[in-house]
Amino acid sequence: MSARLRVGVTDMTNLLKNRETQLAAVILLMLVLIGFVNPDFIAPSNLLSVYTESSILIILALAQMLVVLTRCIDLSVAANVALTGMVVAMINSQYPDLALPAVIAAGILLGTLLGMINGLMVWKLGIPAIVVTLGTMSIYRGVVFLISNGEWVNAHEMSSSFINMPRTEIFGVQGFAIISVLIIAAVYIFTEKRPLGREMYAAGNSPTAAFYTGIDVGRTQFWAFTISGMLSGLCGYLWISRYAVAYVDVALGFELQVVAACVIGGVSIMGGIGTVLGCVLGALFLGVINNALPVIGISPFWQMAISGSVIVIAVIANSRAERKVGRIILRKATLARG
């Protein structure tokens, strides 16, 4: 009997190790370098604060990951955040006695609806996601102007619980950070343990194979957009309370940071590839850079160029990793893999 070959588990975990560990290593390296220039930066309390600052980006990056996994893109996330944020701010300023959980729930509900609109157009009308979200991006942000008439909702118009809830500390950790950790856990469970989560990976990897195996690609895309909308709705509240102000240009251009975080984290724009850990690391990477620049004396004007270069480098790295392995036909080639 000719020897058939075992292909081990080690291959897969090796591959995993490469991307996420590389990124983690880079982040550690950055921290070390920054620590030389400014030791206060790498004090644990400051690192915790950097994490807290990155919380919103982490949540939105995870939301975007789900959408990108299904071979779509959601450019309307920032506008969603702005709109839901403005709505909850206005509700709070006009009805300060309304229980906070109810207000936040309203924001999340609105965000979910906005996401569903995107999802329905992609699923039922078959319009490419980039076109849909280019459109809704403008529409949602325009609506912020319509409902607020261009006026701001300032800190003094918001109730103190509204602004302070995410800042309350439990064991020294701010609400922002706790919420983002909970979301990370939830998304992780979703992508590993829920059928719908795995279907998103399958649909993005090969829509044809998904069809053959009875997975409805459009449906997974719809749910990805819905969840993305829901998390954007949550971040709407978080953003407004973080900065204690609501206006039309909230989170303007932030969708680029979100997509960048995904890309840096190894999520493939072609769909089907991406991990929660990678995404979180990608967001932290940007978070560290954004926080570190002022601290090491680089003017904030450098921020955009740096994130741009980082994205370019990250995608080059991505494409290397994603390069399709040639068909393995020669026996000696399979042996080499084992």
Added chain:
Amino acid sequence: MDGIMSQTTQAKATTGVSWMSRLKTWEAFLLLITAVVFVLNTQASPYFLDPWNLSDATFNFTEKAVVALPLALLIICREIDLSVASIIALCSVVMGLLAQAGFSIPVLVLGSLIAGTFCGLLNGVLVTRFDIPSIVVTIGTMSLFRGITYIILGDTALKNYPSGFEYFGQGYVYWVFSFEFVSFLVLAAVFYFLLHRTNFGRRTYAIGNNPTAAFYSGINVARHRLILFCLVGLFCGLASVMLTSRLGSTRPTIALGWELSIITMVVLGGVNILGGSGTISGVVIAVFLMGLVTFGLGLLNVPGIVMSIIIGLMLIAVIAMPILLRRFKQRRG
């Protein structure tokens, strides 16, 4: 069968039946909407039909339209460039610095065109050499290019442009026809010819429909894409000349958010965002449609941000309508 074929082939040689019918549907549809908007505009304001007002209105879209033309070819070829607005900004900074250094107008213009082409080249190399999807490459370069303008300018502006420079953006060729508008018309004709009447255009459609088969047919797909990215960059440089000349200054926020309008012009014009189909005539009509809508809304004193709601709705509605119509017909028939 063979004999008959050869007689009729000569006669049929110049008519391309299946292409034409498909073109006519989308463009006719767009023209209809444009006509409707035109009529609405005349009702909205007595100032609408004044030639000088109309001419002023063109400045709203000509610079973007100049970029939309090569971008249409790029999108037909299954690529995209989200960094166009950032390229315009960077080119503007290049011109500002050259002006500051005292160089003459031809040098400024050349500088902008070269800078733009170079940016396009960078995009193209990243896409073809490293095999990276253009959407992520250009999301990166979008930040990178504009980021460079921020590094150079900070929160200041460059204003020392030589006199005479304002002609590109503010000058007129004849009567109400501005340099910008005339340039756009000329370029539209050039791109029409390029896309529909040359080998280059044919290859663009071939690659856009099936890059693998095009490659297997001997087309140098990578080089073709590279050329298109450079072309887009070049015309961003030209648009930058016009815009900077019109504004008379360079700020890091110049052309901020323009990529959305430019892509909307292309997609509204019937170019499939997934590649493979679309025409220059459609894009030209879409440009005028968007121009009319913007102008009309401006006459009604609608703020810019609300205008973008209408543009967003229009984009989705125009794409969705044929799909809904087809569904409706299927259900009846």
Added chain:
Amino acid sequence: MHQATPLLELRGISKTFPGVKALDNVQLSLYPGRVTALIGENGAGKSTLVKTMTGIYQADAGEILFDDGSVHLSSPEDARALGVTAIHQETVLFDELSVTENIFAGHYLKKPKSGALDWKRMHERARQILLDIEAPIDPKTRLKQLSIGQRHMVAIARALSFDARVVILDEPTAALSHHEIEELYEIVERLKAQGCAIMFISHKFDEIFRIADYFTVFRDGQYIGQGGIEEVTEEELVRMMVGRTVDQVFPKLEVEIGDVVLSVKNLSHPTEFDNISFDLRRGEILGFYGLVGAGRTELMQALFGVSKQITGEIALKGKSLEVSSPAEAISEGIVYVPEERQAQGTILELPIFQNIGLPQLSTINSNGVLSTKAEYEVADRYATRLRVKAPNWHEKVENLSGGNQQKVVIAKWLATKPEVIILDEPTKGIDIGSKAAVHEFMSELVQEGLAVIMVSSELPEVMGMSDRIVVMHEGLSVAELNRSEFSAEAIVSAATGGGH
């Protein structure tokens, strides 16, 4: 002769695509515990039928009866719910997902109360199934790390993971070695014992006679006949399949074989093939035979300049060549008609004349400006010569039948006046009439002094048309035979790795 009630029965099924009627009023019955062989040439409609039975396509007319009740299969989900499962000819699976996930995609095993995925149970079950079919693959491996043969085993494992009542095997042994084929026969026996109704598609008669109980024959999309396998002979089956005698199918002409035009020495690729050497002469048809996944297509693509990473020497007419792109290969005179007609051979959305003129755009329109008249003339000349059936050459290629699409591809390459033409599975999936035309055409070409390489997985075709045959197995060249030495046993044995 037949048992009482079929488990799955198709009556009067028709399915039309633009340009071709793939299925015309066909019938088929599958009985529990029995194997029915569906026999037919390429283009007979077998794959279309499989897709109709599994809910991928919906029939335009006719009815499907399952357990005597009429059913409507509007999606793959519906078919699976009934218990109809198939192993398709081309494995369609998820590269980035693990073997376990590929097996369970769409029908995951879940924990009863929470509905969460039960990976432990799925990995276990996957391991068990793979062990059952003697495929020692770790279920946690990502699919893209497996070889083609291993992927095929995963496809089989997936089919077995269902509680299937109807199992369809579409050319299951195309990529399998001798040992794996025996394994497959055992799996089939087991399924029969479980009461499954099995449909077995193959064009290898030894397999059919070994394993089938009943047969049904299709030809050109039509039902020709059915019966018990023990009541029929191979000649009768062939006559039903082909509609004429074997000699007529492969018109091999006497051609004078000239000088060596292409010489390949030690051509190698890191993972796809190794140390391939052969010579090709003018007027010669060189056949390449092997299992699916033997590396033939990869070798041909290397000759055409598609792959990088190639080492070795290629010489055309004595001159050493470095072919690094199809454009270069074409300019040197080597052209390639790909196996995947629709993905690589032709641009479906473009009209015929544009497809034909595409490789020579710069030659036809030398100043860069399109001249429809000039292109049309060129297209007309070659499309007419190949007898492409279309209202005119403005017709989009997607509206043509498979056979005519193939003719357009060949026409396109002929127009470039090549020295060497490589045909990769040229008659795959096309009707008998077009098939004969392609064969006739190949003979004409070599008469005119071209050299032809033909990759084929059909033994009769490759034995009928070739002057010499090179047999490949797992990326290596394992045999080279002259026409006088041709023997079916020797060729198949070499291709399946026998005598290793």
